[in-house]
Amino acid sequence: MSSKFVHILLCLLGSMMMYLPLQAQQTTVVDTTITTPESEIGFVRKTWKDGLSIAASPFQWDRKDRLTALGLVGGAGALMLFDEDIRDFIQDHRTSTIDDINKYALEPWGSPRIIDSYSVYLTAGFMAHGMIARHQKSMKTAELAFRSMIINTILVQTAKHLLGRERPDRWPPSRSYMWNGPGGGGVSFPSGHSSQIFTVATIIALQYKDIKWVPYVSYSVASLVGVSRLFADKHWASDVYMGAVVGHLIARAVYNSDKKRNLNISPVMGDNYTGLKLVFSL
Numbered sequence: 001m002s003s004k005f006v007h008i009l010l011c012l013l014g015s016m017m018m019y020l021p022l023q024a025q026q027t028t029v030v031d032t033t034i035t036t037p038e039s040e041i042g043f044v045r046k047t048w049k050d051g052l053s054i055a056a057s058p059f060q061w062d063r064k065d066r067l068t069a070l071g072l073v074g075g076a077g078a079l080m081l082f083d084e085d086i087r088d089f090i091q092d093h094r095t096s097t098i099d100d101i102n103k104y105a106l107e108p109w110g111s112p113r114i115i116d117s118y119s120v121y122l123t124a125g126f127m128a129h130g131m132i133a134r135h136q137k138s139m140k141t142a143e144l145a146f147r148s149m150i151i152n153t154i155l156v157q158t159a160k161h162l163l164g165r166e167r168p169d170r171w172p173p174s175r176s177y178m179w180n181g182p183g184g185g186g187v188s189f190p191s192g193h194s195s196q197i198f199t200v201a202t203i204i205a206l207q208y209k210d211i212k213w214v215p216y217v218s219y220s221v222a223s224l225v226g227v228s229r230l231f232a233d234k235h236w237a238s239d240v241y242m243g244a245v246v247g248h249l250i251a252r253a254v255y256n257s258d259k260k261r262n263l264n265i266s267p268v269m270g271d272n273y274t275g276l277k278l279v280f281s282l
Contacts, residue, residue, distance in 0.1 A: 043146075051151045053257065054151060054253050075241065076242045080236070082237070083236040106228035107193065107228055110196045123141075123142050124142070126142040130142060141207045144207070145200050148254045151250055159246075160186075161182065164181045165187075166180065166185075166188060169234060188234075190246055191239040193226070194235070194239070194240045194241075199247040205218040207255075226243065226244055227240070
């Protein structure tokens with residue numbers, strides 16, 4: 001596949017994503033006062049608190065939460081039964097064109113290396129737009145995405161090294177049931193690429209859900225990145241699935257936490273009434 005085609009494809013994707021702040025600016029009344037990630041509680045402190053809250057959340061689940069978690073984990077377990085069959089099917093249909101698309105257009109979206117991560121570039125683009133255009137929503141999107149990526153990286157990398165699942169492309173040939181545990185060297189489960197792109201995709205989808213096509217594009221790009229890891233033979237299907245689940249849930253938790261943090265409730269009393277005042281900061 002020619003590099004020209006790849007360049008055009010990347011430009012189209014980037015243009016579509018960078019259009020979001022402009023579209024939102026046309027349809028949303030925004031505060032022109034820009035707050036940096038260090039304002040209010042502070043970027044680092046908020047990230048730390050959200051990370052601890054997410055890590056401890058299983059101890060606070062109610063019955064509905066436990067059933068949901070059981071269903072998600074059960075889905076991964078069921079998928080594991082077919083991991084090797086799915087791998088064989090995908091590798092049988094792998095081509096050099098698909099490898100080029102993966103290498104230049106898809107894999108960098110979930111790259112853990114900041115210097116070549118399209119997700120980091122896109123998030124930085126939102127922040128740059130927010131600072132230059134004084135657009136609060138763009139700044140908030142960048143802040144939420146960066147916080148989600150940091151928490152996701154810490155939790156996913158911890159899980160990878162504790163579980164020690166071998167990648168499918170290891171030599172001698174790996175089997176899907178090879179889990180070496182802590183210090184075993186395997187780092188396949190869950191997929192870091194899949195989880196990272198789904199954190200960013202989820203934040204964008206939630207922040208711009210009023211624009212109908214945004215969630216479809218966000219999750220479609222994220223799904224393609226996940227599939228690319230299967231064609232690259234770097235992950236089993238269950239790795240990608242669980243990475244997507246983890247990334248989505250982390251981003252949603254950070255998003256919801258931020259919304260709660262911006263809700264202030266205070267009592268109000270007058271001559272003939274008593275009540276509560278709710279102030280929601282966008």
